[in-house]
Amino acid sequence: MRLDKYLKVSRIIKRRTIAKEACESGRVSINNKVAKAGTVVAEGDTIEIKFANQILKAKIINIAEHVTKDTAKEMYEIVSGTEDKE
Template identity: 60%
Template sequence: MRIDKYLKLSRIIKRRTIAQEACDAGRVMINNKVAKASTDVKIGDVIEIRFGEQTTKYEVVQIKEHVKKEETADLYRIV
């Protein structure tokens, strides 16, 4: 699954266009490598997102195409 779609489905970032812009600006890294919006995400990958001074790391636990709002927290784990 593409990183921009994963960030939107997991509700880490609310909109896919914002996720794409964050990737294009170099704020999203997967396993310590800068990620483009089209970069694929796999289970076990560590996603690092920088917004301003804040940096947050997430580990991909599950990948699903359709997720209910209540199940989004099951897709990742904060590292």
């Protein structure tokens, strides 16, 4: 799955366009490498997102095309930072 879509489906970032903009501005990295919006993510990857006033680091647990709001949090595990996003 593309990085921008994963960020949206997992609800780490609320909209795919915002996720794409974050990737294009270099604020998102996968396994310590700056990632583009089209980068394919895999289970076990670590995503780091630099928001305005914090850095969120999360490990991908699973990948699913469609999830409910309640099960979206099961797609990742917070390594550091908080879930207070955007």
